[in-house]
Amino acid sequence: PKPKPTPKPLPKPTRKPTRKPTSPPTNPPTSPPTNPPTMQPTPNPTNAVTSPPTNEPTSVPTPLPTAAVTSPPTNAPTPSPTANPTPVPTNSDTAQPQYAVLDAVYGVPRCMSEGSSCSSLQLLNGRGSITNGDESSAPNTNKKGSACNDGNSGTYHSDESIDQITVTAGDMDGTGSAGFITSGGKATVAVKVWCWNTGASDFLDLYFTTNVDNPVWIALTTITCPGGGEQILKHTFDVEQGAVQSIRANFRYNGDPSSCSNGSYDDHDDLMFAVKQSSVLTPPPTPAPTNESPSGGGPQTASFDGVLGVPKCPAGSSCDSGALLDGRGTKGPESNQPNTLNSACTDGTSGTYHEDESIDKIVVRRVSGGDGDLTEGDVVTIEATVWCWNTGSSDYIDFYYASSATNPQWVPVGGNVGASNRVQCPGGAQQTVSMTYTLPAGGLQAVRVNMMYNAGDPGVNSCVTGSWHDTDDVAFVVKSNPAGSSVTSTEKNDAQGTIVAFVRGQDEVEADNLKKKLKDMDESGEKPKNNGNGNNGNGGNGNNGNGNNGNGNGGANGKGNGKNN
Secondary structure: OOOOOOOOOOOOOOOOOOOOOOOOOOOOOOOOOOOOOOOOOOOOOOOOOOOOOOOOOOOOOOOOOOOOOOOOOOOOOOOOOOOOOOOOOOOOOOOOEEEOEEEOOOOEEEOOOOOOEEEOOOOOOOOOOOEOOOOOOOOOOOOOOOOOOOOOOOEOOOOOEEEEEEEEEOOOOOOOOOOOOEOOOEEEEEEEEEEOOOOOOEEEEEEEEOOOOOOOOEEEEEEEOOOOEEEEEEEEEEOOOOOEEEEEEEEEEOOOOOOOOOOOOOEEEEEEEEOEOOOOOOOOOOOOOOOOOOOOOOEEEOEEEOOOOEEEEOOOOEEEOOOOOOOEOOEOOOOOOOOOHHHOOOOOOOOOOOOOOEEEEEEEEEEEOOOOOOEOOOEEEEEEEEEEOOOOOOEEEEEEEEOOOOOOOOEEOOOOOOHHHOEEOOOOEEEEEEEEEEOOOOOEEEEEEEEEEOOOOOOOOOOOOOOOOEEEEEEEEOEOOOOOOOEEEEEEOOOOOOEEEEEOOHHHHHHHHHHHHHHHHHHHOOOOOOOOOOOOOOOOOOOOOOOOOOOOOOOOOOOOOOOOO
């Protein structure tokens, strides 16, 4: 059957149908909302997550916001501005180099003011009246000491000459060179020399004195030329007390060490310099203990040896006769007179103690070589303390050595007997005179000192005879040199600053000697003389007078009313 009709009719249709169907829905659904809401909305969205806030505020606010978190303050203070604080300003003057001028009173170059160095510049260039090289104001040796004239043989800058002397504060390596030359400190002397041929036969003896008005020259060292031509030879020494001091350079062709050698090619020059005085001199450090026996090591004082008949020292770095030689014969009197080996000499007995001549002390000390006991090959100085009569101008001293004290064969220091090696008293009363030589081989050696009024002939036993003459010996132990070294000097090498030994072979020395002799013969037509331009001489002897009371007319150098020889 058909359905029943609706009780009501359907609504009326819309008046107009839609024109097109609506757009389809989006494919992905929208994101779901976040579960917790943010505490505060950001003012502007950021691309990156913002940094969390710091726990503590910065010590000083930044002027502008920074991209990164500012660093926390440090616990330690910032370092001081400079690594070393600025030194406190000094009240003393700065040491400056000084340059010498000729001092007419002394006749030598002199630096008048204290400084870090003293240089002679060109004042010493050349030697005496050598060809093409006259030395200005020659001889440039202290007028207040004994005369010391240069040799005049040879040619400038072919043969030997001293051209410059410089004294600098401090050590050879330059340590301390910026300060003053100061007493109690170190100083280095540098001598510019011209060495002949290979230099094997040329030697530089260095001396110093702290008393320029009455100079007593104290040996420092002897250096062999390391080669020919221009050389600079250096030595470091301890500066003693004394406001004005002097260095002497003695440059010689062969011969023995001396403060005034007399060869015809030898040159001698002095340099005086001012020294800043230190109120306190630091004493030298106490030497380390050694294992040496009590009979050796260190300076030695002699005791009288009854067998030898002279003062004798055991092994040591020096030998000092002490008071054993004081006086002359019966004047003093002298203990154990005559104090000569085998009693070979007899002292004069005329005159008065410490008015007339006497040898009062002899000291043998090392100049260069090792650091221990006196050893074969060491360069040593014989220092004689003597009493000179009147002005000393008529008193002379000879020095000898022997390699054997038990069988002495006396060799004159300097190589020649008599006046050519004779030392004149530098003044009256007590004086110290010296000569230097190299210790030969021999276990028990000896030295002899002769003192005479006017000239004297040492004779076969190297004794002098006369009423005012004195002769004394000292014996001392010398250690052997197992290496048999021919080293003349040990010095620092200028370029490297290291210790080197200048060893010159005998064949090289002989070749040098032969070449020099041939050169002399070619220039002069005759053989060279050994004594060159020596200066010691005999001086003015005066007339000694006649008779025991000497009532004659004594000359300017005559003694009292005349001495009888």
